[in-house]
Amino acid sequence: MPELPEVETVCRALRPVLEGRSLAKVQCNRPDLRYPLPTDMEGELKGHIITGIRRRAKYILIDFNHGLTLIGHLGMSGRVLIEPPSLFYMKPGPHDHVIFMTSHQYKITLRDPRRFGFLLLKPTHHLENLHPFCSLGFEPLGDHSLVASRFQAxxxxxxxxxxxxxxxxxxxxxxxxxxxxxxxxxxxxxxxxxxxxxxxxxxxxxxxxxxxxxxxxxxxxxxxxxxxxxxxxxxxxxxxxxxxxxxxxxxxxxxxxxxxxxxxxxxxxxxxxxxxxx
Ligand SMILES: [Zn+2]
Missing domain, CATH: 1.10.8.50 (Helicase, Ruva Protein; domain 3)
Structure with missing residues (x-):
């Protein structure tokens, strides 16, 4: 199962590829993973600039400039594959469920054999009020000199x-x-x-x-x-x-x-x- 360090690694790999770019194409090869995939994901996201990639717990948060955030979770077996521009992209496998093509021709594939992962599309300003984000505790990675006393409390x-x-x-x-x-x-x-x-x-x-x-x-x-x-x-x-x-x-x-x-x-x-x- 992808653990927090691996999710952080995915975020770090996605950041230089996606930030400041937009999606040119979103291809869903099935209607659902753990949950139904967002309705008309391509229509909702195409052409809008990606302003940031964040991680909260084991969730990948991709913020767009029109106020939507794509929430990704890798579940038990999810992986993210990033391919640079090529004339010969990898042929999609049976578990490559969602394929994103960026405006600069990077191909990003979500592969998840067991399909416990998911993608959700939500208003960015609303995330903190949504389950599970509203009830998540301290973030375990980062400088904790300021939060130690609050954590102890x-x-x-x-x-x-x-x-x-x-x-x-x-x-x-x-x-x-x-x-x-x-x-x-x-x-x-x-x-x-x-x-x-x-x-x-x-x-x-x-x-x-x-x-x-x-x-x-x-x-x-x-x-x-x-x-x-x-x-x-x-x-x-x-x-x-x-x-x-x-x-x-x-x-x-x-x-x-x-x-x-x-x-x-x-x-x-x-x-x-x-x-x-x-
Ligand atoms: Zn010992």
């Missing part, structure tokens, strides 16, 4: 395990299980700690490590970026550098003595070191 209102809180979209948006495990390990905070026991200092460290783990995943995703720019290849994304996730009964790479423990929290696997994470 949110954590203080609850008494759930910090690991479960990190997977709660209303608290922090789009982090995902692997990165929650890794960030807690890096921050030396036990996944079992109750949220209302975290100090401001620990909250700052946690936010910094969340940002670090996501940033390193994005950096490691250079190969994935290529996969998205060129339509071939596979994503083995960041898996090789995981320190905690999926390492049950293997020695902790920090303290070198304790074997990592696997537990289940909120129906999700958690991996941690009982020695260094307190």
């Amino acid at each position: 949110v954590l203080k209102t609850r008494a759930v395990s910090i690991k479960s809180a990190l997977l709660n979209q209303a608290i922090i948006a789009g982090l995902g299980n692997i990165y929650a495990c890794e960030a807690l390990w890096q921050a030396k905070i036990s996944p079992l700690r109750l949220t209302n026991t975290l100090t401001l200092e620990e909250t700052k460290v946690l936010l910094k490590e969340i940002d670090d783990v996501l940033t390193r995943a994005i950096d490691a995703g250079g190969s994935t970026l290529r996969d998205h720019v060129q339509p071939n290849g596979n994503t083995g994304y960041f898996q090789h550098s995981l320190k905690a996730y999926n390492r049950a009964n293997q020695p902790c790479v920090r303290c070198k003595v304790t074997l990592l423990t696997k537990i289940i929290q909120s129906s999700r696997a958690t991996y941690y070191c009982r020695e260094c994470q307190q």
